[in-house]
Amino acid sequence: MTALLSVRGIEKSFDRNRVLTGIDLDIAAGEVVALLGENGAGKSTFVNILSGALGRDAGRVVFAGAETVFSTTREAIDAGIIHIHQELSLIGSLSVMENLFIGDYRTGRSGIIDRKALAAASRPLLERVGAGHIDPRRTAGELSTAEQQLVEIAKALSRNARLLILDEPTASLTPHEAAALFAVVRELKSRGVAVIFISHRLEEVFQIADRVVVLRDGGVVSDRPVAATSREAIIADMTGRAFALGAMPPAIVPEGAPLRLAAEAIGDGAGIGPISFELRAGEILGVFGLVGAGRTELLEMLCGKRAIKSGAIRLASGAAPASPTAAWRSGLALLPEGRKTNGILPNLSVEENIVVARRQAGGGLVARGSERALADRLWRTLGIVAAGPGQPIRSLSGGNQQKALFARCLAADPSILLLDEPTHGVDVRTKGDIYRTVRDLAGEGLAVVFVSSELPEILALASTVMVLAHGRRTLYAPRAGLGENDVLSAAFVEAA
Template sequence: MTDCLLSARGIAKSFDQNRVLHGVDFDISAGQVVALLGENGAGKSTFVNILSGALPRDGGTIAWNGAETVFRDTRSALDAGIIHIHQELSLISSLSVMENLFIGDYRTGRSGFIDRKSLAAKARELLARVGAAHIDPRVEAGSLSTAEQQIVEIAKALARNARLLILDEPTASLTPHEAEALFAIVRDLRDHGVAIIFISHRFDEVFAISDRVVVLRDGRVVGDRPVAETTRAGIIADMTGRAFTFDALDAPAIAADAPIRLKADAIADKGRVGPVSFALRKGEILGIFGLVGAGRTELLELLCGMRPLAAGSISRPDGVVPGNATEAWRSGLALLPEGRKTNGILPSLSLAENVAVAKRQKSSGILDLGAEKSLFSRFREALGIVSEGPEQPIRRLSGGNQQKVIFARCLASEPDILFLDEPTHGVDVRTKADIYRQIQDLAKKGMSVVFVSSELPEVLALASTVMVLSRGRQTMLAANQGLTENDVLTAAFAQA
């Protein structure tokens, strides 16, 4: 199908003195999947928020179904059939699946009460359309897996007769199998005439699902071509102005007699992870790989005192084993958590405050706001944080720059051991490269790093030692010398 559904011309947007979009042109037809790519801060989120009515545009025009249109709010865009599914899912966990599907449009019987039988029947029809007939519409949405919640979000879009579906990093927390199931749904929607804007930092997904690739850089379209005429190297060059490969990274080798910073002996919690044993040495980068649900995050929580130890022991040279997050920060452990929106940023605080909060944990004196601003400025330069200044609210930064701020918070506490849970989750290729270099530089200076990643090439490029978890159990612990992707994946599927 080639009917042009939406045509944007010259879309411009500024925040205060910061120009974010510079005359963006964009078209999408019914029954087409267009990948919208770009570095964090390139303007992707601003652009799709304008398309979905969440932000007003400063200039340009939008034609919807051939007629020039102004979407004054998200309701007007929803009524037209434009549905934006954000990276942070919006289901209300305490409501049932069917209540989430029809929120704001509940069916009522003659009595005026909700006809729950009719609601459940309609919900089952929608769930069946997206291959989720196995989901009981009466269960609480919060009891579903992340993949199931993602599918419910799409079913919710169908309940509103979606004509343009915007998917923002939809597979960020899914396993490859779950992602492929989602792609099957996307292909079916495309075949039924739904237009889809697909935002992702995973290039293999872009080539698997997209018809066209549009690349933004610094608020301008720098690439727009069919996926068949696109290469990974070409996308990276469009996004960054330069190429990037893992070849520039060199996983450090660790001396056998390097001092041990932390030792875990058969540690386990109450059923999710364990037993796990390893010794972490000075300057070592321990990469932890496993499928979603393998217990990676739970292991980091055990090591940082955020999850009670049910078996085994943890030891450190100073004898301090933290029992909670505050004790962990004070004892020289720093954690960058997975899910920056929910577990990382402090959205009501400024950038300077978000960086300095960990350092405050280690002091009891009067706050020195000037020193905190200087601290932020130092990391702003070192990490390349793109911002208006230390007083800017962190919620106004792009996702990649928010990640850098949380990373700066960890470094500001001057830790001995740095724990990173999916440190490049949802960030662009340039930000990934910056984070990779920082991790390697820190290790060369003697810091010990433990990082979790679901991107296997990342683990094999960065780690000096690789650990693999499968269903909570340790199935591999080996020096990263000659390891192949097949070796690691075999261990990841063991006992699964």
Template structure:
């Protein structure tokens, strides 16, 4: 890509950006949310047409008018938010648009056989079944479907956009092995990630984008994490992983014996001004516990008390009334109305409070949305801008604003910085600090242990649907939490009975 530019409604997303990827090379692409990475990938995939600049594949100038053109040229882009058809099988999702047939006739059995063979070939056969319907897949399984789909046909260039954000450690290891195999076969690989250890482990070179422009391309072996962060954000983030300690107040949330189909006999308390981390492996039941707390999953037993009063929570509406809010794991699938405005998305939970005689006071609605845009530093040209036009980090801030609008007593953050750059992480951490200082009870669920350790006053470890240990934040280490999550005895940790 040479001197590529692209603008949207007065916003310049890319400015004379150039990127070179060699055959058999892994090129990492890094930058803050809003730096232009997604726009660059969409131009590469044929989803967007550049305003200026040239794209060459194997030395030949290419003009893509659609994703089909890019696909025919051997280019694949695996996006962070997988697109899976809910009512068809994994096998059909993998082969969508290229269903294998015999004699011109489609065979369901043949498709399943081919999909199982491909899953086994790449080591994912134990992670996903070819006959499972798309609607029944976990976030990690949907990501695997997207990866398998990209490998069908002849591939010259493949771009991965935050591919490990929803994968377990085992699945991520298999993905790294797959990427190594592709590199050995001469495929050019673009790897977009905010996870520095991954970049330094697998990438050959790294290109940094900032404000739509390429800042620099470097050999990974000749740079450091600190240098990359400086190139990405242009400011000091040395204090990103340090939360201010606050003396906790009274118990705000008490959970007693909570049991569902997915979690069993979970009991814990969260005090005002306290941040509780929920740690555990993928499938341990952390998200399921969060959804049970807001009434999204039916309870079989247990009690939920807010400020000492038992609350009957049968649905998310009851949770809002009880003062409990959840920022869910998947912002696009579970939270955002992608084609509605920033204003609509922020104010969704408080429309009744903003209404008189069931008519929304638009002035109050605009004022509320503007206040959160300023408070959370949401980068948008207007509160009327569709939220689909925002970067991932700013979309996450919109979801956070929505659940801060009703002023909850308890806020649950499920993977709050997934797919978010280091600068946006620092801003979200600042918000957590501010909320805790103001007395809110906060639960943070994260697969990134450094995040759990940085934010938590106490850490609860889940395994197989149960809370198995509680660790004071000052005593917790990555090693002790992993050991507990995997049922290995750590040191200096209080095991629950």
């Protein structure tokens, strides 16, 4: 079998930092290759070089039999290499069909858009990716994430894609939507399109990939057919050590632990609730649900960001917070979902990012000495890797940013920790670190609400499990005695 893409000895450095140390890779037409690695292993740099977004320092790329050097993404797209980024890049204010034919809109020389012809040309493209139900005249920004993703793939097909690079395509999809996406990928595969698939979810890799390539420290550490590898082997390749999730003892709430928070039939008056639960010191409440089930909305109500229209929250430390500012003051710390948009203050230093929440409860003057000491201590406890506390947080890897946000929560010395998808988009090693930290904190008497869309995580960590579906509580029970199926069937309950 001749390779569609053949890469030899790709190297890339940023300043003195060697990010890629010589990558070799062959991909045949119709092959699906999973590209795995921790954050910072070089995956993004590598695919950005393939798609022309970055230049390379050394190495050769042969694509479809021709030696290529793409200096712009335009050239790569024209050759048939299309990179679909994690952050989707449709223009939200244009229609689906305008997005599909963006740039020329099939106007010919007149420059006038023929809406009928454009819609007609769009339909077969959408049908090919299983999105025939989407009206091409709809505004792209109104579509769900999954639908937008399909439109992006349809757009790739309209450009005769021969190699499709999917960067964490399932990160914000429900399992159902992800399954639909995989069907599309298989369909493309059968038509001879090669796919590079980047994901942090190993289950998906086993569902979809033909081969698994693992990067570590800028080099390929393993390249095996999917049948010849295992979950454990992949994790060992990625981290250089075995993974500890399964090894943790079950979490149990200590007998007679004091009540920290009680939610009594709370609702936001807009489809979420009524939801009731209790949270005790040392308890880890795992909250599971599909996208749109109301997990984030629940946390927003707890931290005072979303108004509670019915029911009430009682805190051991006083009244329910009316704003995030008040929530932090009364001992609730929030690690929000969406590190970049809701979490980091990108241009501020790592240290300021850590102390910012704690500072709001202090006096007017910034106590530099004690802030530095605190940041230093948390930094070491959590194992943050960075050049120094004064470094802007944006220059850290995703996993280290997440740890810094974790440190922000701990710096405020909370009694209740609200974690929204704390392991979203972080590498396996950081995930392990976060799991251990959460367990340790609960052991010290912190009450934790742990929201996640990854079931293994919930089952391994939680002492109590709550499942939401369509804004309602469909399961609320101690972890002990629950199986995977109990939780899943509660999450997939049909709307009443």
